[in-house]
Amino acid sequence: VEGRRPSLHGRLMTSSENAPARRGYLELVVRRLRSGGSMTSPDEALVRGLSAPRRLVERAGQILSKQDKGVHFVLDGWGCQMRPLAGGRRVLFAFILPGDVIGLIPDDGDEDRLLDSVALTQMTIVDATSLLDRVDIAQAVAGLRVRNRTRLFDQIMRLGRHNAYDRVAHLLLELYTRQAEIGMVDGPRFLFPLGQDRLGEMLGLSEVHIHRTLSKLRADGHLAAGAGWMALSKWRALALQVGFEASDAWPR
């Protein structure tokens, strides 16, 4: 296996040295909003020009927006929605990726308040509430929130009906697809800055078994992995094999 993931998670494909403040990160958000399938396409210039101060979430484990729970854009880094469990364990419900929209819409009966959003690497986020006055942007954001919920169905399918091999493959395919939609992939190669234990928490499997499953995927020629990235060279075949279809494709 080639190389290790550097312990400083922030050092990703999309990052140059002290890049988190760079303007280009908002481009990911623009593409994500565009992919949401809302009727009117949002005013992209307005998003690109968002001038709210960036917030750097230094360390993994920090809770995002504990106090101010407004809508934020994720510019860089990975997080998750989770719930703590007895004995230091926890359940992960979803991964949060660069370009994603997180946080609560004010005065919206929103079930997400029952979950914690937590950083899994260093992250950069930016407050986007000022943009929500614009109807087109608010619509696009709402569309993305529906997609996020829709993805829970896939999570339930994985946990309920798949074995370890299919679970891992299915989740990696999701991560690949989500990044491909906003142009973050390099051919079959996509970002994965997390450890195997995180995959375990997400898929309800032990870290050891995650490792064995990844090895099997590698042996089958489906997976390659390195420091901070993975690659699914034959992802179409794999998607067919494990019954993956992005159920949040839009429209159905």
Add this chain to the structure above:
Amino acid sequence: VEGRRPSLHGRLMTSSENAPARRGYLELVVRRLRSGGSMTSPDEALVRGLSAPRRLVERAGQILSKQDKGVHFVLDGWGCQMRPLAGGRRVLFAFILPGDVIGLIPDDGDEDRLLDSVALTQMTIVDATSLLDRVDIAQAVAGLRVRNRTRLFDQIMRLGRHNAYDRVAHLLLELYTRQAEIGMVDGPRFLFPLGQDRLGEMLGLSEVHIHRTLSKLRADGHLAAGAGWMALSKWRALALQVGFEASDAWPR
């Protein structure tokens, strides 16, 4: 074990002989709407007086409201939200109980269109779209829809982090709680008109293992079961043991 479930599922605690048309069933819906936690309590008389024609869903397996996907109240019988899977298998995402609200809110970006709502027993439902003009009722319905989504989190916790024993116990506790909220329980006793295979589809376990787990629950003195019903005599202790807390309790 005491008795078998009669093969005609419709014959439940709440049913007398040809009861599905009886007016009293709407009382369950009223209580359910009241339990939703919306700000203003809905106009209950209006709900009780709902005069739309009942629709009898004869047989298990029939899809509810394939054509007209408006909001409906469930007066009697059980159903589920599911997605079909290759090889005749399927995933169940949630059970639908008497008193529940199902169906799509028109013009709402709603992820439920990605699922099928299917009858698991004979059911009686009634179109409720005419009531949605009332703001108070619409609010209560919206609140219930959020709760339904919230319950998916529990499903993910069960599948991802519990063993068979805890999964079954946790689900039965949910079913007990949901029925208790609207006064459908008789002490520790609640309705369960489904077969063990349905529990298996819901919890990602084989029917055989469901049976063995139910036996263990019975041996531990937690569970009693008969034709169409179950009882959780020591449900507080059981809830503590498996970490059950109705995460859709309102407010948090």
Add this chain to the structure above:
DNA sequence: CGCGGAGTTGAGATTGTTCAAGGATTGTGG
């Protein structure tokens, strides 16, 4: 009375977990 559906039970095969140890990489402080 025999049929069909659901519940029940046992035995063996699979899958995944736990415990424990070793190896590689990176960052840190002397």
Add this chain to the structure above:
DNA sequence: CCACAATCCTTGAACAATCTCAACTCCGCG
């Protein structure tokens, strides 16, 4: 520059949980 700690990855072996297959029972129904 090197020793060391920390973190993650890797591997093996024993163990536990769950599945599959197959038979058998019980009951209601026609």
